[in-house]
Each structure stands twice: as structure tokens, then as C-alpha cells.
Amino acid sequence: MDSRERVFRALERTGPDRLPIFQQLLPGARLAYGMRLEELLQQYPSDFSDAGYYGDSSTGRPPGWGMRMPGAPSGRG
Secondary structure, X not given: OOHHHHHHHHHHOOOOOOOOOOXXXXXXXXXXXXXXXXXXXXXXXXXXOOOOOOOEOOOOEXXXXXXXXXXXXXXXX
């Protein structure tokens, strides 16, 4: 089951294979835990895409980048 199907099944309550995972890390977490944290993130990847809503430290995008404007299509289809 891919991430997209897992999220929709969880929202619809129709039995995903496991609960969807979402990680939101503070920059200090990477500094404090380094490779151990990276290994966990590789083992348990997020089921939600990073749309930059909270800022994306890996790309330097500011918070709010990528947010939809009211009335704009969601891209879900």
C-alpha cells in the first residue's frame, strides 16, 4: 500500500495497513541526534508530502510557501 492510499484509507476509516506517519522536526533535532535520526527517518518515512507549510529547512523555503489560495484547485484527483 502506498502513502497516498494509506492516508485516504485512514481518513475514510476503511483499514489502512498501518497508521500514516507525519514527522515535523525542529532543526536542533538533526544537530542533536544526527545519523541516528536520519536512519529512523529512512526506516519510517512520512506518508504526507512536505508542501512547505511550516518552512522547509532543506530548501530554505519560508513558512507558507506552497500554500493554496482559497478557491484554488487542490490538485487531488
